[in-house]
Each structure stands twice: as structure tokens, then as C-alpha cells.
Amino acid sequence: MARTAFLGLGVMGFHMAGHLARAGHQVSVWNRTGAKAAKWKKDHKGEVAKDPATAAFGAEFVFLCLGDDPDVRTVFDALEPSLGAGMIVVDHTTASAGLSRELHERCKAKGAHFIDAPISGGEAGAINGKLTIMCGGEESAFAAAEPVMAAFGKKMTLIGESGAGQLAKSVNQICIAGIVQGLAEGLHFAEKAGLDAAKVIEAITGGAAQSWQMENRWKTMVEGHFEHGFAVDWMRKDLRITLEAARENGASLPLTATVDQYYADVQAMGGARWDTSSLIARLTRDA
Structure with a gap:
């Protein structure tokens, strides 16, 4: 068993630390807010630290699950004095590849290791311990961290060098954005055509159009229920990171850029905390 620290007890981190x-x-x-840490301590066996440096001191593995680049940098700055030779910092935040490379170098200077390890699977994946984890970093550090991450991950893949995990997460979000928009338009078309959405989905699920989003979100999309997962605010943050990376590497992402603006429309409708399937709300708002 390993000595671990977990910094960030949000929607995902609370359950991951519990596992x-x-x-x-x-x-x-x-956790930044002490009440959340106190609740975690009530539910699980472990200790609550007064600050990131105290939590990380003496740990073999330090896990981060935060909001955005500035949050990661602030917490890393705070824990850095506790870094020691052989320690492995694993960042599950969806952040920029550039920041991951920077933190990799800062860990290296202390004899420690850094793995960027963004996650996919949503709150349900965190609750059930079935997350998909995309990693970037040294092979030896990944090999050491993999059996520990297995407490909350069902699939862990080392993509490449530092930053590669974050870039792979961008690929994940690009694909999700396109799929959800296509599903939203398909369901909207079915409604306008007077079709029974349930029968349409029954007919096409299992064929070439099938997707996780179709199986798990079509019904709530039709019903206008958008309280089932990853929030629009967070998706826009991820797409911002993705589009910035695309500008750096020259990738052309016209569909992703368009869907990002569609999510901005959803925010303007008051849907900042709706889940990502709420793209359909843009199409049905004037119906």
C-alpha cells in the first residue's frame, strides 16, 4: 500500500480519493474549502491536511484534481517545498500541455517525477472507479503509478512524453463535441419530422451511428433534463485549451470552434451548469 496525498476534492476528486x-x-x-475535506474525512479513512505542503510531505504519490492551469500552478507552488527524490506527482486536472511540461521540469529538478493524467468518464466513472486515464510522462513513473491509479481507473494508457496525456484529452473532447452536436441535430430533426424519437433510437442504435452519448443521453436530451454530468462551463474550459493547442500546432478544428460557440450560446441561455448534452437546447428553445 502506498502513502498518498490527494489535493482537490471536487466532483471527481472526492470519489477518487475515496477509492x-x-x-x-x-x-x-x-481541499480549498475545508468543509468538503471534513465531509470526506467523515466518509472515508484518512487524514485532512491544513495545506498542500503538509498533505504532500512524505507521500510517495501526490494526486491533483483541480480546475484549470492557474489552480494547478497555485497548488503546485504550495506543495513544491515538500517534493523529494522519487516522489511522483500525478495531475488529473485537464490543463494545458505546456503547464505539464513546466511542472515535469520542476519535479525533475527535485529528483521527483510528474505525470499528466487527465481523466474521462464523468462523475459516474469517478463514483464507480471506472475512469479512463490518458497519461504523459516517463515510463518508469507511469509503471509505478499505474497500480495505485487502478483504485479509480479502469483503463490507463501512457500516450507519450510529458504533455501527451493532456493532448490526448483534447482529442477526447474534440470527438465528444462533434458527437453531441450531431446527436442534438438528429434528435431535433426527428422531432420536427414528427418521428417517435424512441423508435428512431431503437432502430439506429447498434449501427454506424451508435455512440455512448446516444445510448446514455438521448432520452434526457429529448426531455430537456441536463443535470447528468460534465458541465458546460468545464467543457468550454477544455475546448479553450484545445483550441489554443491547435493554434500552436497548426491543427484545423473548424467544427470544434463552432461547437465551442454553440456552448457559449447555452451559457447565455443560463445553462452554464447544464451538462454537455444541453447543446440540443439551442435548437429547441424557439420550438
């Missing part, structure tokens, strides 16, 4: 504790690892947690 570490249930797996028998020693866990020290920290």
Missing part, C-alpha cells in the same frame, strides 16, 4: 482509501492506501487530503 484510494478503500483500496487500503494511506491518504492525506486537502
